[in-house]
Amino acid sequence: MYGFKRLMGHSFDNTLVETMQRTVGYRLERGPQNQVLVQVGANKLSLPEISARILRRIRGIASDYLKKPVNKAVVTVPAYFTDRQRQAVKEAGKLIDLDVVRIINEPTAAAIAYGAARQLKKAVIVYDLGGGTFDVSIIQIRDRVFEVKATGGDIFLGGIDFDNAMTRYVLDRFNAEHGIDLSRTPVAMQRIRDLAERTKCDLSTRETAAFNIPFITMTPKGGRSTLSSPSPESSSKSSRSSWWIERSTGWRWCSRFQAVARAN
Numbered sequence: 001m002y003g004f005k006r007l008m009g010h011s012f013d014n015t016l017v018e019t020m021q022r023t024v025g026y027r028l029e030r031g032p033q034n035q036v037l038v039q040v041g042a043n044k045l046s047l048p049e050i051s052a053r054i055l056r057r058i059r060g061i062a063s064d065y066l067k068k069p070v071n072k073a074v075v076t077v078p079a080y081f082t083d084r085q086r087q088a089v090k091e092a093g094k095l096i097d098l099d100v101v102r103i104i105n106e107p108t109a110a111a112i113a114y115g116a117a118r119q120l121k122k123a124v125i126v127y128d129l130g131g132g133t134f135d136v137s138i139i140q141i142r143d144r145v146f147e148v149k150a151t152g153g154d155i156f157l158g159g160i161d162f163d164n165a166m167t168r169y170v171l172d173r174f175n176a177e178h179g180i181d182l183s184r185t186p187v188a189m190q191r192i193r194d195l196a197e198r199t200k201c202d203l204s205t206r207e208t209a210a211f212n213i214p215f216i217t218m219t220p221k222g223g224r225s226t227l228s229s230p231s232p233e234s235s236s237k238s239s240r241s242s243w244w245i246e247r248s249t250g251w252r253w254c255s256r257f258q259a260v261a262r263a264n
Contacts, residue, residue: 009085107137
């Protein structure tokens with residue numbers, strides 16, 4: 001399960017659900033009272049039920065560490081969450097008898113951790129780039145007072161979206177060179193998505209990363225086709241840019257980062 005946090009508090013008729021269905025690999029269905037249900041194996045779970053399972057796991061870890069039961073919690077949420085979405089988080093807590101005493105924006109929580117006990121008097125900008133969203137908040141810190149001046153974000157600009165963009169790039173290149181649409185093969189798609197995520201992580205510390213998957217599909221003549229990238233040393237510049245994923249290609253997202261920052 002990934003990215004479902006974007007749907008918290010939304011009805012099934014919301015256009016966001018249709019967009020998400022094209023983005024994620026799991027199935028979304030209409031539930032009672034027009035709520036969103038997620039197909040998880042043989043079960044259909046509501047978003048608060050999924051959130052409750054995550055909260056239960058976190059509570060268990062906290063209880064083990066503190067050596068005592070945990071019945072209350074402060075939960076952080078994306079800055080863009082509406083009142084309805086925050087209420088959905090509280091409902092998830094109720095499902096496991098966890099009292100959510102307060103909900104704090106994630107950038108605000110980061111600012112509190114940064115400024116606590118430091119007697120600061122300054123304005124800070126907090127960038128929160130997560131698995132599914134990119135949030136920016138401008139926060140005024142005055143000793144123990146933290147005031148949010150402005151906040152904004154993009155709910156489709158996160159790690160998942162980087163994975164999807166890289167996956168789409170690889171699918172298009174493979175189709176152009178071999179005339180085979182791998183998006184129609186579930187097993188191949190899962191292998192490509194898995195490698196896209198690992199490649200994204202590699203590019204955090206490297207300038208380039210090879211994208212190789214052996215025996216990705218069968219050719220029309222019955223042979224096995226490998227999704228591979230030639231080494232930079234033996235490739236021309238054009239072929240390298242086609243099959244070697246370069247860190248610089250990530251800057252295509254810069255305009256979206258800048259747009260979010262300017263909005264604040």
